[in-house]
Amino acid sequence: MIGRLSASGGRFGVAVTDSLINDPQHWRNRAAEARDLAETVSDAKAKLAMIDIARLYDLLAERAQERASGLGR
Numbered sequence: 001m002i003g004r005l006s007a008s009g010g011r012f013g014v015a016v017t018d019s020l021i022n023d024p025q026h027w028r029n030r031a032a033e034a035r036d037l038a039e040t041v042s043d044a045k046a047k048l049a050m051i052d053i054a055r056l057y058d059l060l061a062e063r064a065q066e067r068a069s070g071l072g073r
Helices: 022-042 044-069
Strands: none
Touching: 022 044
């Protein structure tokens, strides 16, 4: 089952619940973790990838915040 994620456990054995999906702080924490990891990586391409992942987590946080505020689509 390579590349498949599910809400009930996923590829990594971590359940992603609606409460996490809709929690802006969850995504902000993930972004911070990605940035922390980027600081430890010496490979330039890997570092840029982690920074980009952090940016995408920030976007997810913004979307979750919009949903929480009733501004989401």
